[in-house]
Structures are given as structure tokens and as C-alpha cells.
Amino acid sequence: MVVNDKDVYHPKRGFDSNGINIFTETEYNYQGFDANGIHKDTRNEYGVNGYDWNEFDKDGLHLHTGSKFNLSGYDKEGFHHGGFNGDGIHKVTCTEYDVAGYDRDGFNNDGVHKETGTEYDSDGYDKEGYYGDGFNKDGYDKEGFFHDGFNNDGVHKATRNQYDVAGYDRDGFNNDGVHKETGTEYNSDGDDRDGYDREGFNSDGDDRDGYDRDGLNQSGWTRDGYDRDGLNQSGWTRDGYDKDGFNAGGIHEETGTEYDSSGRNKYGIDEEGFDLAGRDSKGYDKTGRDRFGNKREDNLIKTEAEKELTDNCIVNHFEEEAETGLNEDGDNYDDD
Numbered sequence: 001m002v003v004n005d006k007d008v009y010h011p012k013r014g015f016d017s018n019g020i021n022i023f024t025e026t027e028y029n030y031q032g033f034d035a036n037g038i039h040k041d042t043r044n045e046y047g048v049n050g051y052d053w054n055e056f057d058k059d060g061l062h063l064h065t066g067s068k069f070n071l072s073g074y075d076k077e078g079f080h081h082g083g084f085n086g087d088g089i090h091k092v093t094c095t096e097y098d099v100a101g102y103d104r105d106g107f108n109n110d111g112v113h114k115e116t117g118t119e120y121d122s123d124g125y126d127k128e129g130y131y132g133d134g135f136n137k138d139g140y141d142k143e144g145f146f147h148d149g150f151n152n153d154g155v156h157k158a159t160r161n162q163y164d165v166a167g168y169d170r171d172g173f174n175n176d177g178v179h180k181e182t183g184t185e186y187n188s189d190g191d192d193r194d195g196y197d198r199e200g201f202n203s204d205g206d207d208r209d210g211y212d213r214d215g216l217n218q219s220g221w222t223r224d225g226y227d228r229d230g231l232n233q234s235g236w237t238r239d240g241y242d243k244d245g246f247n248a249g250g251i252h253e254e255t256g257t258e259y260d261s262s263g264r265n266k267y268g269i270d271e272e273g274f275d276l277a278g279r280d281s282k283g284y285d286k287t288g289r290d291r292f293g294n295k296r297e298d299n300l301i302k303t304e305a306e307k308e309l310t311d312n313c314i315v316n317h318f319e320e321e322a323e324t325g326l327n328e329d330g331d332n333y334d335d336d
Helices: 296-329
Strands: none
Touching: none
């Protein structure tokens, strides 16, 4: 049977409804053609190399094969070398049959194949694609029932319900959930009729309530509201400790003190008062220097000097005010 390759010639292939190419995210594909097959440089259906979108030139010759047909056997107009296009329409007759009266699969209007002279082709399939036993290449008959008698909805052809004539469904379980091969509630793979194993988990690793083998649902929470790390939404364990092992009172779970095994409290401060960056609450490291490299004692001297300077300025200011006030008053002088 001829393979339908019409997608090779779909004019909008690779472009969305707005004419934007899904690969380049522009209005042109990598070859420089837009959704209508017009090249951005030449402004016609041929690129600068003289070939169109499908790599045919003006004479209909293909870039790679040098013939009228591409590597898939189609010509410039989208017709296969057998004369049919992807929709099964013949190039000459413009119908589903060629000039001899046969379709692209070799059958005539009466369903007789041109090579075998029967209703079946050389592979044993009829015009509609069904084998001699009434099933197509996918294993379904014309009513949509598979070889085992069931259709895709799990309905049996003979009984028209979910069980076959022996009382078993398509997976081999009867109405009581017993499997026909094992005689138990589990099949040979160890799964019950609902697809759960003896431990209660399905093929995705989830139980009937949607929790995996670690006890977590798809959102990553246990039944009682804890995540994979054992923390609830407030960030506490079942025993009342945070992710770093401290309780609300600042006591560590392992050491029983306000410091963890590395010697730091819940705020990351060690017993000497230094944080993770190695600085105390005033910003000094263990050598007594600040982030600018200045020593603590030098900063203290500088601070005291600045304070003294400020105090002197204030004193001088008030003295000047007092002095000025006395000179302007004039009441302290005798008129005698």
C-alpha cells in the first residue's frame, strides 16, 4: 500500500496561524521562505539558489535527485511517480483512479487488484485495507473489534458487554476480579483488575489514593501534610523542629543546646558571636577589622575624636550665641 506523504507539501508546514515559523520564531523559515512559500530576498517562490521551498527549480528538477522527483518520490506539484498525490488523486484524471481505472493501491472500482486479479493485493489486503481474515494491519475488523474480540472501549463483539462468552474481560478478569490464568485476584504480572500490585501500587508507582511509595502525592505532600523533607507548610517537622533542626525556642534537636553540631545557633551565630561571614554584630572579624580593613581600636579613636569635635562645635555655638546676645542687649551698661 502506498504511504500517504502529503504532509511534505502542506503549505503551512512549520508556521502557526499567524504566519510565524515555530522553529525560527520569525515570519521566515530557515530557508528564508514565509508561510506562503515566498522567499524574503527574491520576493518570489524561488530562493537565491534558484530552488523553491521544496527544493525544486523552475524546470521542476529536484536539488538532490536531479530528476522530476524528490527523495520521497514526489514531483514539484506534489504527485508521486505513480501519478497520485498525497490525497490519492491522480495527476491526469484528477480522480482517485488512473487512466487504466486503478487507484493508488492498485484496486479498480469493483475492488479487484490489477496484479492479483482478486479482491486482495499481493500482501493479502483488500481495497479497504483488510486482510483475508477480516482484520486490518492494526488488528481491527471493520466494526472496530480486535483479534481478541474486544474493541477500544472494552466491549466484546459476541456479548456486547465488557465480558467475553467465558465471562472474562479483555484483561482476563471475571466479574469477581479473579484472573483466568492465575486463579487469583492478580494476573501473571502481579496486578489486579484495576492495575494495582500486591503492595497496592499501579504502574506509575501510585496507590489508589494517589500516593507513591514514599507516601507523597503528585504535589509532594504526605497524607498528614508533610513534604519529602518531613516539613509541613509552616516549615516544622512532626517533632516541632525546623529544617536546620531548631525548635521554636531555639534549642537544637541533636545537641539539646542553643547551638548545633557546627557550633551555631538558629541565626547562624557561633558561640563567640560571629556569623557565617565571620563577623560579629558590629561588623568586625576575628582579627578585629571591619570590611574596610580598619581596626576596631582605630575606629573607636576616630569615633571619639569625631564626638569630641562635635561637642566642641556645640559648645562654641552656644558660647557665641550667649556672647552675641549680651552685646545686643545693652541693658547691662550704666547710663550714668
